[in-house]
Amino acid sequence: MQYQTGRKSSQPDKRGEILQAAATQFAENGFAAVSIRDLARAVNTTPAALYHHFSGKEAIYRATLEFVFSDKARATSDLAKGQEAPEVMLERLIVWLTRQFSDNPIMTRLLQRELLTGDKERIKLLTKEVVAAPFREIESLMRRLAPDHDDTLSAVSVLSLVLGYVELTPVLEEMTGQPVTHERDMAFANHASHLVLQGLSPQPDAGKVQ
Amino acid sequence: MQYQTGRKSSQPDKRGEILQAAATQFAENGFAAVSIRDLARAVNTTPAALYHHFSGKEAIYRATLEFVFSDKARATSDLAKGQEAPEVMLERLIVWLTRQFSDNPIMTRLLQRELLTGDKERIKLLTKEVVAAPFREIESLMRRLAPDHDDTLSAVSVLSLVLGYVELTPVLEEMTGQPVTHERDMAFANHASHLVLQGLSPQPDAGKVQ
DNA sequence: GTAACCTTACTGAACGATCGTTAAGCTAAC
DNA sequence: GTTAGCTTAACGATCGTTCAGTAAGGTTAC
Incomplete structure (x- = not known):
């Protein structure tokens, strides 16, 4: 599979897309049962790319809660x-x-x-x-x-x-x-x-x- | 730490002890967040020893539910x-x-x-x-x-x-x-x-x- | 206008740690 | 001698995370 690279080629709100996918997976399976690779796969990107938007798995989870409960x-x-x-x-x-x-x-x-x-x-x-x-x-x-x-x-x-x-x-x-x-x-x-x-x-x- | 070996040297109900510890840990942290090594540590034994009593992690979990809910x-x-x-x-x-x-x-x-x-x-x-x-x-x-x-x-x-x-x-x-x-x-x-x-x-x- | 440079958003590859599980061997009770 | 109940050691897979590099845009200098 080919990933896009460079600045404007990506979707305007990748962060939101990640959080949406994370919400779905964390809700379904819980924090421990969801891996960074699972999340990356769900938004068609690589594990390392997630670390460009968030500082780690915990940070993704916290942001997901804020995203869902706000x-x-x-x-x-x-x-x-x-x-x-x-x-x-x-x-x-x-x-x-x-x-x-x-x-x-x-x-x-x-x-x-x-x-x-x-x-x-x-x-x-x-x-x-x-x-x-x-x-x-x-x-x-x-x-x-x-x-x-x-x-x-x-x-x-x-x-x-x-x-x-x-x-x-x-x-x-x-x-x-x-x-x-x-x-x-x-x-x-x-x-x-x-x-x-x-x-x-x-x-x-x-x-x-x- | 020294483990006991041989047949009757162990406690009479090791299986029950394992299930009690498993119940505590699974209840607190959930299935995915509890490792076989966590369980082994809690009952002062080795991961491999658990496989003598149960066929795997899933089997321990199922037995735990039965143990708690019976x-x-x-x-x-x-x-x-x-x-x-x-x-x-x-x-x-x-x-x-x-x-x-x-x-x-x-x-x-x-x-x-x-x-x-x-x-x-x-x-x-x-x-x-x-x-x-x-x-x-x-x-x-x-x-x-x-x-x-x-x-x-x-x-x-x-x-x-x-x-x-x-x-x-x-x-x-x-x-x-x-x-x-x-x-x-x-x-x-x-x-x-x-x-x-x-x-x-x-x-x-x-x-x-x- | 375009060349140089910076920043953003990634990539592939790898790190050490930990995962569930298995294999082989040993010891004590029967 | 068999077997229950362990042991140590290791397997390959997967985990969260990091790193060096790269392509595409924006900005600035000339």
């Missing part, structure tokens, strides 16, 4: 800016979260891998750049919606429902015998919305809990 | 054998699930890694050996507890809540600034129990949903 946190705040009743906003939020996860499998898998790897420093970054802002939005929404409950616990429940569903998807497919379609995702999102709405809103006939 | 499915059925009201049983179940996950980090991380890796065949095995039985128990419990709802969706919600909470634990620690203690786990379990109980049980004042 601006992910911003979208939730738009969701929260709506003027509707909090009940409507919660349902919209859960549907949106579910769709985000199932429509972006690469981002989702990288997120799950980062949560699993547990490196203190990277978790800190992930929290700050991706999770914190949406989490605070959900907390404040739940504070309005379920004033009787600890808002942190309520927010954790909402996030857990969606994240856990995504995590369970493969066994769910195996157990039901049918693939998890977009419709199934939405059915769960509706179920979860109802669950949280009825489960945490103040109940007139029951004594206050906690 | 009999995990049985315990739920004991939970479900209780004669108490389904409300009590659900709470007990959620508390027990939460404790299982947080008390067995190695099992939990291996489970999460298996869910993530997504190899069709291993997911099938994981489903059959670990998830299926508890899931069916939860389904039947939810059928009694929330007859108005799809029992599969209800069971998924219960499992998602606990599994998602465990998955979120690292960012939760980072965000609250304090470690997730046993008490915090139980606080979440109680919160989740209340959520599911009030969220899915039939509501006299509301029209049937779905």
Whole structure:
């Protein structure tokens, strides 16, 4: 195979192309199982060429995370800016979260891998750049919606429902015998919305809990 | 370092010792990031010695999964054998699930890694050996507890809540600034129990949903 | 206008380290 | 004497990384 050489002969954004391929491979196989040569092959270049754009494998991985997670946190705040009743906003939020996860499998898998790897420093970054802002939005929404409950616990429940569903998807497919379609995702999102709405809103006939 | 040689000089269950060390390392770092030499070092032996007990790295990994997951499915059925009201049983179940996950980090991380890796065949095995039985128990419990709802969706919600909470634990620690203690786990379990109980049980004042 | 030079974006080749695995030999228990 | 349970040594493959060189563009000097 012939590689191109010289300056302007290459694509305008080789770095972005590398990161896209790296995201796909790291998401699928994890950091250790992806070699520099795998990445080079995926973008039709040589291992050494990658060292022109990045200082090493770790640097590629870090840049990949930034590439995939950047601006992910911003979208939730738009969701929260709506003027509707909090009940409507919660349902919209859960549907949106579910769709985000199932429509972006690469981002989702990288997120799950980062949560699993547990490196203190990277978790800190992930929290700050991706999770914190949406989490605070959900907390404040739940504070309005379920004033009787600890808002942190309520927010954790909402996030857990969606994240856990995504995590369970493969066994769910195996157990039901049918693939998890977009419709199934939405059915769960509706179920979860109802669950949280009825489960945490103040109940007139029951004594206050906690 | 001197290795022992000969037949009975070694420990009675070297195989079990290897699997225990393998479980720890595979859970922590994943399959690709653990080398045969790492495993050998952890049990004070040589790489070649491992090939006396197992046919290769893959075989060690498979045996490790079996070692860690065996009999995990049985315990739920004991939970479900209780004669108490389904409300009590659900709470007990959620508390027990939460404790299982947080008390067995190695099992939990291996489970999460298996869910993530997504190899069709291993997911099938994981489903059959670990998830299926508890899931069916939860389904039947939810059928009694929330007859108005799809029992599969209800069971998924219960499992998602606990599994998602465990998955979120690292960012939760980072965000609250304090470690997730046993008490915090139980606080979440109680919160989740209340959520599911009030969220899915039939509501006299509301029209049937779905 | 063009020759000289610099910079960018690569190339092929190789470095030492580590990978999973195997072969051959030894020792102690049965 | 057989065999289980190791040992040391080494195999070829692959790993992340580096190095010297090269081709194509842009910039500057004349």
